[in-house]
Amino acid sequence: MTTTRSKIKATIVVLLVYSILQIGVQLAFAQPAPAVTKVAVQQQVVGRLTTTNNQPVTVNGLSASSGAAIVSGATIETKAGEFATVDVGSLGRVEIGENTKVVLTFDANGQLKAAVETGCVNLTGKKGTTGEVTSPSGTVGTINPATGGVVTMCPPPPGPPPVPPGEGGGGLFGLGTAATVAIAIGGGLAALTPLFFQDNPSPS
Amino acid sequence: MTNNSRRIVRVLAATAISVTCILLMKSAAVFGFSKILSRYSLTTNSLEAANQAVKLTPNDADAHRARAVVLNNSGMKEDAAKEMERAVSLRPRDDLLWMEVGILRDGYGESGSALAAFDQSIRCAPYYGHPRWQRGNLLVRLGRYDEGFNELRLAVTSNRDLLPGLIDLAWGISRGDARLTEQLVQFEDNRARLALARVFAQHGKTAEALQQFRKISTTLTEDARADLVRTMIQSKGYAEAFEIWNAGAGNSNTEAIQDGGFEQDLILDQNGFGWHAPKYDNVIFALDVNGPDSGSRSLRITFEGYDNPAPVLSQLVLVKSDSNYRVSFAVRTRDLVTGGLPVLKVIDASSGQVLGTSQSFHSGMNGWTPGSVDFKTSSSTGAVSLRVERNACSSSPCPIFGHVWLDSFAIAEVSLK
Numbered sequence: 331m332t333t334t335r336s337k338i339k340a341t342i343v344v345l346l347v348y349s350i351l352q353i354g355v356q357l358a359f360a361q362p363a364p365a366v367t368k369v370a371v372q373q374q375v376v377g378r379l380t381t382t383n384n385q386p387v388t389v390n391g392l393s394a395s396s397g398a399a400i401v402s403g404a405t406i407e408t409k410a411g412e413f414a415t416v417d418v419g420s421l422g423r424v425e426i427g428e429n430t431k432v433v434l435t436f437d438a439n440g441q442l443k444a445a446v447e448t449g450c451v452n453l454t455g456k457k458g459t460t461g462e463v464t465s466p467s468g469t470v471g472t473i474n475p476a477t478g479g480v481v482t483m484c485p486p487p488p489g490p491p492p493v494p495p496g497e498g499g500g501g502l503f504g505l506g507t508a509a510t511v512a513i514a515i516g517g518g519l520a521a522l523t524p525l526f527f528q529d530n531p532s533p534s
Numbered sequence: 535m536t537n538n539s540r541r542i543v544r545v546l547a548a549t550a551i552s553v554t555c556i557l558l559m560k561s562a563a564v565f566g567f568s569k570i571l572s573r574y575s576l577t578t579n580s581l582e583a584a585n586q587a588v589k590l591t592p593n594d595a596d597a598h599r600a601r602a603v604v605l606n607n608s609g610m611k612e613d614a615a616k617e618m619e620r621a622v623s624l625r626p627r628d629d630l631l632w633m634e635v636g637i638l639r640d641g642y643g644e645s646g647s648a649l650a651a652f653d654q655s656i657r658c659a660p661y662y663g664h665p666r667w668q669r670g671n672l673l674v675r676l677g678r679y680d681e682g683f684n685e686l687r688l689a690v691t692s693n694r695d696l697l698p699g700l701i702d703l704a705w706g707i708s709r710g711d712a713r714l715t716e717q718l719v720q721f722e723d724n725r726a727r728l729a730l731a732r733v734f735a736q737h738g739k740t741a742e743a744l745q746q747f748r749k750i751s752t753t754l755t756e757d758a759r760a761d762l763v764r765t766m767i768q769s770k771g772y773a774e775a776f777e778i779w780n781a782g783a784g785n786s787n788t789e790a791i792q793d794g795g796f797e798q799d800l801i802l803d804q805n806g807f808g809w810h811a812p813k814y815d816n817v818i819f820a821l822d823v824n825g826p827d828s829g830s831r832s833l834r835i836t837f838e839g840y841d842n843p844a845p846v847l848s849q850l851v852l853v854k855s856d857s858n859y860r861v862s863f864a865v866r867t868r869d870l871v872t873g874g875l876p877v878l879k880v881i882d883a884s885s886g887q888v889l890g891t892s893q894s895f896h897s898g899m900n901g902w903t904p905g906s907v908d909f910k911t912s913s914s915t916g917a918v919s920l921r922v923e924r925n926a927c928s929s930s931p932c933p934i935f936g937h938v939w940l941d942s943f944a945i946a947e948v949s950l951k
Binding site for chain 2: 367368369370371372373374376377378380382383384389390392394396397398399401402403404
């Protein structure tokens with residue numbers, strides 16, 4: 331009996347020592363946190379990009395999606411079906427419609443400007459912001475910093491509006507007849523796919 | 535076991551299998567239909583469809599994700615974040631879902647919890663670039679530039695496709711300061727040098743672009759070199775562009791006019807400082823070995839009804855500012871018929887101003903005739919464009935027929951008389 335207990339104790343001790351050693355080894359192998367390099371950069375206003383469905387749009391000729399930092403002077407381009415919003419913190423925000431090219435400039439002094447080359451924007455300036463929307467033919471509108479406000483160049487470009495619950499106009503789950511038919515056809519085709527594509531498509 | 539018992543067991547087994555199959559089929563149908571509804575809701579931004587998808591498969595993270603996206607698109611950002619949290623609770627090791635939670639939290643101003651979500655995303659996928667990219671962007675927006683760019687650099691280390699984005703953001707944050715941009719980017723390999731050179735050149739910092747180019751230790755591809763030269767020329771960094779062009783394979787000629795005697799193979803579509811000729815169906819170029827003015831060949835241009843005022847031949851040539859130059863050449867013609875005769879024009883590459891024009895190449899030049907253009911550069915001139923183009927016609931259409939031979943182009947600085 332005593333021997334069995336001793337064996338159990340010894341096993342536990344061995345396992346404990348092994349576990350502690352493991353932790354030590356793991357820590358030794360852990361990658362050190364990279365040193366953060368200090369570079370003197372002047373504090374400035376930086377906007378935040380949000381895109382519909384997280385689909386990328388073009389910022390300064392490069393693809394960018396929701397969460398991207400937008401610096402003053404950025405050129406933002408959208409294609410058909412692409413919508414974006416740039417939130418410029420305390421200054422306001424700029425909603426950008428599809429097929430639009432716009433240059434955004436802003437600073438800590440409350441200036442927020444959207445220079446539209448093509449397309450539609452909706453600039454909302456908060457109180458204290460001097461907002462301006464321009465087009466190639468001149469100034470479209472300005473915002474009085476005393477009151478704040480909105481300047482719209484062509485109608486606001488919202489994404490497809492949500493269908494309010496209970497107003498779906500019939501069909502499955504109130505989605506509407508057309509949507510129900512589309513879903514039914516899609517589902518039917520998906521179900522019938524194995525009947526039409528019975529060959530093994532993978533390369534031999 | 536009696537026959538009856540066996541039969542009962544068989545029937546029970548068959549029933550159980552059938553019921554199981556029916557249940558599995560129903561489950562698969564419900565799951566599939568939920569997927570269709572989720573996709574439909576994302577395509578049409580239909581909250582009703584997203585709700586039904588969630589109702590059909592409450593334990594499917596994708597259904598919750600679709601609902602979160604629709605809620606976010608409808609402006610219900612906080613609800614969207616909560617829905618995405620539900621999705622990630624069903625699939626807690628999914629780095630993309632954690633990243634989307636972070637993006638949504640960030641979207642309604644919850645920076646602290648957004649950073650926590652990005653941290654979790656990074657823990658789930660420590661070798662992926664995108665979670666770090668998102669975290670870095672958020673830190674930059676929060677004004678924590680050192681941390682932010684550190685994170686962005688780690689993202690680029692994981693995914694080199696993000697390098698142009700890093701350089702672009704560094705350029706913007708540094709407000710066009712090339713040195714600070716380089717400090718923020720920190721990458722010092724050839725790919726980063728080329729990308730930095732391209733960005734600097736695009737923004738007119740051609741000297742800084744050249745510095746980056748000089749630090750590149752491998753041979754550039756011809757496409758990359760041509761692209762950089764083109765960008766430099768567009769930014770009017772002619773001397774810098776020439777150095778890059780001249781460093782390319784086969785461009786060892788340091789004379790001011792490249793192949794002025796047309797002795798080399800005829801390449802008329804090159805970018806940079808050689809001869810350049812747009813392609814036209816009714817203008818034919820050929821090297822002619824018969825009776826050149828100098829060397830062994832001359833250039834023959836055959837016009838077959840060309841009716842266009844645009845230059846047919848051009849070359850960019852480096853010059854010094856505030857200096858006097860003479861371009862000399864030899865020309866001969868045959869059977870030239872037109873209302874708008876060709877000439878050689880010297881044009882300031884920066885301003886587009888015509889600095890000098892030769893005598894017209896008329897039909898009487900049957901033997902080699904020396905031609906020249908004297909011009910003075912301005913304080914801002916760095917390069918001139920030599921262009922063979924036609925004088926304006928008095929009527930339209932105005933085609934040109936016949937042959938023009940050119941040879942012995944040279945440029946020399948001349949002193950003021």
